[in-house]
Amino acid sequence: MTKFGVHDTPMQELFGEAAFAAFDDAGVGPDEVEALYFGNAMGGQTENVTHLGPQVATHVGLAGKPVQRYEDACATSANAFKNAVEAVESGRHDVVLAGGVERCTPETGLDTDAMTRIFASASHRQYEQPTGLTFPAVFALLTKRHMHEHGTTEEQLAHVAVKNHGHGSLNPKAHFGKETTVEEALDGPVVADPFRLMDCCPFSDGASAVVVVSDDLADSFDAPVDVTGVGHATDVVPLADKDTPHVTQAARDAATTAYDQAAVTADEVDFAEVHDCFTGAEVLASEALGLVEDGQGGIAAAEGRTRRDGEMPINASGGLKAKGHPIGATGTAQIVELTKQLRGTAGDHQLSGVECGVAHNLGGDAATTVVSVMEGRA
Amino acid sequence: MTKFGVHDTPMQELFGEAAFAAFDDAGVGPDEVEALYFGNAMGGQTENVTHLGPQVATHVGLAGKPVQRYEDACATSANAFKNAVEAVESGRHDVVLAGGVERCTPETGLDTDAMTRIFASASHRQYEQPTGLTFPAVFALLTKRHMHEHGTTEEQLAHVAVKNHGHGSLNPKAHFGKETTVEEALDGPVVADPFRLMDCCPFSDGASAVVVVSDDLADSFDAPVDVTGVGHATDVVPLADKDTPHVTQAARDAATTAYDQAAVTADEVDFAEVHDCFTGAEVLASEALGLVEDGQGGIAAAEGRTRRDGEMPINASGGLKAKGHPIGATGTAQIVELTKQLRGTAGDHQLSGVECGVAHNLGGDAATTVVSVMEGRA
Incomplete structure (x- = not known):
């Protein structure tokens, strides 16, 4: 993956930076790559x-090969990855590239108002956009319901921000490199109640890519890791049509499928990268994935249980909150992170003794969710 | 498929019209459909x-199921279809829905200038868009080269328009229902030399969808047809980086793959639906698919060999030229047409005795091409 942050390079060059790194890492050239599963959410x-x-x-030497673009809002490149994995697992292809790219910062020439309107395109055109609902408000509504049901507090949300900024400060690829405090988080300007500035992830530019190869070929590569479920x-x-919006049912359904494929339970998961576009989203995700009990997501964060030195490290990379969120690149960046952690090559933010990780990437109001389980090569 | 033309309904309702028709045709309900492979090119x-x-x-009762959106310019829903076919062929799914929708007419609130700029987004951002290159000009360049290499004439191009408008006049789903003449076509205003108005397909609204089922299940459905190659x-x-742009190499590569999978040669193809966004594009496609010899595409059209009563009927539906071109719906609409022709249920524009058809759907300057072979159920 590229550093997430602000980039003034055209998208194909930004993607190339990630793709060439993936080729180098895998020791393959474009001639060996049979297809590209590509994600970009908002370039149009x-x-x-x-x-x-x-x-x-x-740009990356794959002209001629089959390429398809995926767009499923913030779950864009997780869906590209899913389809890549399925294509390889089925024997359709042996070696493919999956990844994504996005530019969302003022380098595009668009200001925050324009970008906010573009992001809102992932909400319902007829029922939500006309009300002025933007994504901070979408996740504020989900989080408010969780607070109502479970007593989750703004201070607990602040602990998510503090944790992820702390993690991000150890990750040189992160958009934000500085730590924050509960006090600073609680003192920030309100964006959409209960979210203050530090509850919200940034708009970032960036790209990520992974080489996916068949099980038969994997051992001929250096340091392969297994994708055991998607x-x-x-x-x-x-x-408004969701019965229990704070439950994020798609995440539960996707996790059930992924865990079943991997033949693991949530108890066997050692760490996770989850879609913390807002602090509240991490709380919901940690519960939907079964990593903490329902209603315990905020408490777990406040108690440090989801810190990198806790019992269930979540977003050791810094997450969307601190690592950044270049929409179409976020899903496969989680896969990059899982790969590095499982290999033990994550550098300063390496977790110890992890053998099974989960990635959770959602789109829109969580109406699309992709959950991937990865494990050390058996 | 819906009628192609002008629709003032939201995209999900327009897609629903096609999806519900596909469900009815297949005799399935949404409960039996396991996934949706969905195309939309320009809704953002x-x-x-x-x-x-x-x-x-x-909207169509598939909430909860895996859904992914594809965008590959005008080849958007052909790519959705390809991935659907591969998912079913691999055993991943048994019954899926593939389709697409688009709204491009002034019903969107956008005028022709705005729409032309949006279409141009499928050209190269750094090298082509700044020059003012729009798609009539892209295909004019390809066609000019063909004229230079092979002596193709404007009158031959006009014959493509006359043929397809004649075909479209028999198709109640077509955007344009009226015939034209060579004289009228040659007398039209120049859009991008050598194209005049009648050389160009319209912007249309519309949707299309098909149910794709596994080979094992196919015989339990009424009137199945086989997808034998994609x-x-x-x-x-x-x-500018293409050595021989008028050759449309991606179409040749895609056709080779599709014919190999289907174990057919171009000689065994009885009819084709090709991507005639401009008359010249049909000429290039007919050659790239091997349906006529290289250099003979214009001559074949002028001689009536590609008319519905000719030896190699092309675009019996009216093609993009007369049936219309709702971008993200065009690819699967070709699949709908092939299905009806192979079943013998195409109504007034039914071809006689056809057993093997080809669909050719391209995106951008033909940099994406999907070719599908379909045959009567073996």
Whole structure:
């Protein structure tokens, strides 16, 4: 993955930086890669770029090969990854590249108002956009319901921000490198009640990519890790039609599928990268994945149980909150992180003794969720 | 498929019209459909709608199921279809829905200038868009080269328009229902030399969808047809980097793959639906697919060999030229057409005795091409 942050390079070059790193890491060249599963969420709206697949394929030496672009809001590249894994598992391909890229910062020429409107395109066009609902408000609604049901507090949410900024300060690829405090978080300006500034992830530029190879070939590569399960589910939209929005049912359904495929239970998971676009989203995700009990997500964060030195480290990379959130690159960046942690090559933010990790990437109001289980090579 | 033309309904409802028709045709309900492979090319730009997958899934009763959105410019839903076919062939799923939707007419609130700029997003952002290159000009360049190499004439191109408008006049789902003449076509205003108005397909609204089932289950459905090959290839971008642009190499590569999978040769193909976004594009496609000899595409059209009563009927539906071109719906609409022709249920534009058909759907400057072979059920 590239450093997440602010980039002034065209998207195909930014993606190339990640793709070439993935090629180098895997010891393959483009001639050996049979197809590209590519994610980009908003290039049409931000830079009037669609049909970006062949453009990035040409840049990374894959012109001619099958390339398809995926867009499922913030779950864009997790879906590209899922389809890549399925293509390899089925024997359709032996070696493929999956990844994504996004540019969301003012380097695109768009200010925060314009970008916020573009992000809101992932909400319901007829029922939500006209009300002015933007994504801080979407996740504020989910979180408010969780607070109502379980007594989750703003201070507990602040602990998520403090944790993830602390983790991000150890990750040189992170958009934000500085720590924060509960006091600073609670003192920030309100964005959408109960979220203050430090509860919200940034708009980032960045790219990520992974080489996915067949089980038969894996041992001929250096330091392979296993993808043992990938679950993908959706949920009803709009938000108002969800019976229990704070439950994020798609995450539960996707996790069930992924755990079943991997033949693991949540108890066997050692660490997770979850989609903390807002602090509240991490609380919901940690419960939906079964990593903490329902209602305990905020408490677990406040008690340090989800810190990198806790019993269930969540977002050791810094998460979206501190590592950053270049929409179409976020899903496969989680896969990069899981790979490095399982290999023991995550550097300063390496966790100790981890053998099974989970990635959770959602889109929209959590109506798309992809959950992946990865393990050390058996 | 819906009628192609002008629709003032939201995209999920327009897609629903096609999806419900597909369910009815197949005799399945949403409970039996395991996943949705969904195409939409430009909703983000036209109506600020992304993450449309769960929105259409909810509308057609598929909330909860895995849904992924594809975008590969005008080849959007052919790629959705390809991935659906591969998922079923691999045993991942037994029954899935594939389809797409688009709204491009002034019903979106956008005029032709705005829409032309949005379409141009499928060209190269850095090298082509700044020059003012729009898609009529892209295909004009390809066609000019063909004229230079092979002596193709404007009159031959006009014959493609006359043929397809004639075919479209027999198709009640077509955007345009009226015939034209060579004289009228040659008398039209120049859009991008050598193309005049009648050389260009319209912007249309519409949707299309097909139910794809496993080979094992197919015989339990009424009137199944076989998908025997799907090839997908890309080409370098920008256009200026193609050595022989009029050859449309991706189409040749995709056709080779599809024919190999189907174990057929071009000689065994009885009819084709090709991507005639411009008359010249049909000429290039007919050659790339091997349906006519290289250099003979224009001559074949002028001689009536590609008319519905000719030796190699092309675009019996009217093609993009007359049936219309709702971008993200075009690829699977070709699959709908092949299905009906193979079943013998195409109505007034039914071809006689056809057993093997080919669909050719391209994106951008032909840098993405998907070719599908379908045959009567063995």
